[in-house]
Amino acid sequence: MAIQNLKATVNSSSSSIRANSIKHVRDENLKTLLSKKKLHLVLDLDNTILESSIFEDLTKYDRDYIQRSVGVKMIEEKKLYQWVCEGKGYKVRLSVFPDVYLTKLRPYVKTFLKEASKLFDKSIFTLGNLAYTTKMLELLDPERLYINSQVITREYVPLSTPWRKGHDLLKSHERVVLVVDDAKDVWEANTKNLIDIAPYGFFDDESSDKKSWTRKWEDESDKYGELARVLRELKKIHKEFYNLEEGEDYESRDVRDAIEEVKRKFSLQGTKQGMISQHAKETTSEIDECFKSMDLNCRRNRLNRIQTSHDVM
Numbered sequence: 154m155a156i157q158n159l160k161a162t163v164n165s166s167s168s169s170i171r172a173n174s175i176k177h178v179r180d181e182n183l184k185t186l187l188s189k190k191k192l193h194l195v196l197d198l199d200n201t202i203l204e205s206s207i208f209e210d211l212t213k214y215d216r217d218y219i220q221r222s223v224g225v226k227m228i229e230e231k232k233l234y235q236w237v238c239e240g241k242g243y244k245v246r247l248s249v250f251p252d253v254y255l256t257k258l259r260p261y262v263k264t265f266l267k268e269a270s271k272l273f274d275k276s277i278f279t280l281g282n283l284a285y286t287t288k289m290l291e292l293l294d295p296e297r298l299y300i301n302s303q304v305i306t307r308e309y310v311p312l313s314t315p316w317r318k319g320h321d322l323l324k325s326h327e328r329v330v331l332v333v334d335d336a337k338d339v340w341e342a343n344t345k346n347l348i349d350i351a352p353y354g355f356f357d358d359e360s361s362d363k364k365s366w367t368r369k370w371e372d373e374s375d376k377y378g379e380l381a382r383v384l385r386e387l388k389k390i391h392k393e394f395y396n397l398e399e400g401e402d403y404e405s406r407d408v409r410d411a412i413e414e415v416k417r418k419f420s421l422q423g424t425k426q427g428m429i430s431q432h433a434k435e436t437t438s439e440i441d442e443c444f445k446s447m448d449l450n451c452r453r454n455r456l457n458r459i460q461t462s463h464d465v466m
């Protein structure tokens with residue numbers, strides 16, 4: 154898969170040509186996404202869908218864990234990958250020997266990638282370097298069936314302290330981009346596109362109070378883990394985005410509104426369940442009616458707001 158980026162466009166000498174070119178790329182991409190009823194999902198790698206460590210950096214506890222039967226079995230069953238970095242690793246090392254890495258894929262990640270492909274074009278956006286990312290893609294999606302859009306690595310990210318990720322390198326308009334990244338602060342300009350996910354910490358980390366999965370002698374659940382939960386949320390957001398109201402077209406749709414709408418419905422549902430559990434059964438239908446009307450009013454208000462913002466433009 155070609156490593157796609159907008160750097161050539163970004164480096165164009167004329168800012169107006171540059172802006173027009175980026176807009177053209179994003180407009181074309183939007184047409185393609187809408188025709189396939191898809192959105193653009195951007196995934197981080199480390200601590201979001203996997204975790205890697207250089208063997209030398211493992212704690213004494215984890216070195217012992219890896220050498221015990223549980224670790225050996227995980228490597229044999231390809232749940233834990235041990236590999237040697239041929240190129241420059243993601244850390245600058247003084248050693249003359251190539252680094253041995255261990256990579257643990259987050260449970261459910263392969264199902265996540267496959268299922269999400271039905272609704273999303275998918276990109277990787279990582280601050281890891283190209284050599285490391287290429288290896289991770291081999292482990293995650295060797296035939297490149299699911300990660301079908303951009304692969305953006307550290308080499309393409311403008312230098313800054315601290316490092317930042319941003320929508321400017323993406324080939325889609327912000328209104329169709331969803332981001333799943335355990336580090337929210339690196340996306341400070343695009344927080345409304347972010348979906349919360351708890352970091353995945355398989356390896357022992359002595360600087361953290363949180364127990365690693367190796368310390369717990371277990372692993373995150375497939376069915377009830379973070380990736381399964383995030384996939385359910387993404388499906389709801391996708392449905393909300395493509396669920397047009399009467400008189401609406403896709404021009405008025407924005408994934409950031411869909412995220413808010415899904416959150417609002419979830420909180421409304423929680424409040425309703427709470428009220429039903431506190432009141433007699435005979436009042437349940439009244440509560441139901443009340444919430445239906447509240448929901449309808451909220452949707453009307455949202456439509457009015459969209460209509461008004463378009464009138465202003």
Ligand SMILES: [Mg+2]
Nearest residue numbers: 197199200335
């Ligand atoms: Mg991360």
